[in-house]
Amino acid sequence: MEIRRISSEERLTHAFPLQAYAFEASPAPLEEAEKLREYLPFQEDNLTLVAEEGGTSLAAVSAVPMRQNVRGVLHPMAGVAGVAVHPLARRRGHVRTLLTRLLGDMRDDGHPVSALYPFRASFYERFGYVGLPKRRHVTFAPADLGHLVRADLPGELIWERSGSGYDAYRAFTLRLAAERHGFAVFPDYRAERLRADDARWIVTARVGGEVAAAAAYRLSGYGAELVVDDLLTTTPLSRALLLQFFARHVDQVERVVAGIAADELPELWATDLGTVTESRTRVPNANAPMARVLAVPALAGARVGPGRAVVEVVDDPFIAGTYLLDGRGGQLEVGGDEPGVPRATLNAAGFSALVYGVLDPDDLPLRGFGAVPADAGAQLRTLFPRAVPYLFADF
Known part of the structure; x- marks a missing residue:
């Protein structure tokens, strides 16, 4: 199997057919398929990856380079979309492979956060995403x-x-x-x-x-x-x-x-x-949005409370590490490990939940997102006060 980034024109033959089968009524009349070309200008700089085998596209994923406000700072954001698999190639790990590559590429291109609308939230939770309120x-x-x-x-x-x-x-x-x-x-x-x-x-x-x-x-x-x-x-x-x-x-x-x-x-x-x-949620086509952090140091400068804690992020290919998070100046400062500071151990979904303000530190162990001792919970609750993110995105 080969993974490669495809050109805009190649989306017509390598990505759009898989996405249309996954998300649209099908089979579409031939004249409807021809209209797909009209969408190319609106996907100009999207990053689209496909998994190919013997010249056939087995899976496709895309990221739209968006911008998102996270606690007062407007960040480049990777909006994941168009995740689709050939019906004869499902349950073979192609999406996992493509999504890991896609998120890594977007992070390396300077996108410290990512958001999406999932077909199944539990699937993306394993990739470090956490649910946001649905409008x-x-x-x-x-x-x-x-x-x-x-x-x-x-x-x-x-x-x-x-x-x-x-x-x-x-x-x-x-x-x-x-x-x-x-x-x-x-x-x-x-x-x-x-x-x-x-x-x-x-x-x-x-x-x-x-x-x-x-x-x-x-x-x-x-x-x-x-x-x-x-x-x-x-x-x-x-x-x-x-x-x-x-x-x-x-x-x-x-x-x-x-x-x-x-x-x-x-x-x-x-x-x-x-x-x-x-607000109604339903699998697969009416789920609440999800988001995650792809780069922790880039969050420096966010408007936060005066808490101070060390967070060790585990089991994640993008943000695993130990971070000193300090909000005593009103803006988040990110440093390295420091002894004697209240400490929590979280996975990427748990850390993202705090950053986006959607869960209390006491929620995290109950959701299986990590271990938060009482002293660390008190600091993290002050550092990342609850907030209600509004994931508006122009239609």
Whole structure:
């Protein structure tokens, strides 16, 4: 078996067919297969590896060079996607081999973190990934926002097709990526698909001349739903401006369905607002996202608490080692081993859980992620306070 990186053009014959079989309805009509070429510009600098045997591609994996905010620092991030195996070559370890190579290549290229949506979380947990909160969906009737229709709110709304509204929307998401923990953005060549498809409406709320909230959405039909990909807001006022816009659709749609961050509380947006807020996970195609750390020293500078502990990371090809983690200056400092400092032993998933803020130190032994004595747990709890990462990624 040979592992190699394929060119953009080779994706048409070596990767796309495997990925289409794994994730799409099949077999597709020939004319649908021909349309795959249209996707090449949006995968320009993706790293795609294939495992070949006798000239046949047996498995493929890809990484998209994204950016992600981790505790206040915007890092290059490897977004893993397109993990697919030939139906006659499954259960032979090809994905394990390819994924290990892919993550190593991305780390060596300067990507200290990685994220993905798994087909099965337990599989990727063995590669050091830990689960992140899944974004929610809230459903409400625009009629419940009637009080906002005539409200005099300071600010203005701009309504456009996604082709023309792309620049403002993209600039706003880049701003949020610099500010919000867990937020991720695709590279420009991938994000350009929003402009090229021109398949959404975009409404932006502007306060003082600056974009303060945005929503890309589509209408599913008259009397049906207004479906918002992600409701992106920065202040209560900017959120109210978007809700006011949705309220004006009261005689057009029955429901508004919007993607929201896991820490949003839409039941508190307005009085007498009836909401259904839910997040469902299901194997294989509705799992929560996962993330992991690929390089510990690169995390230096993250906004952390004043804790101080030594963490020994074990059983991982990328970050195994012993690290002194010091947050007494408000920003993470990473050093070598030091005696006399509270110490914990973790695997990569356990360490990643602390960095991303999704588990308490006391959770880690219960999940089989390592050993955390009480003194080390107290320091790590202070060093890495719980946080709610919002893994937004432009569609």
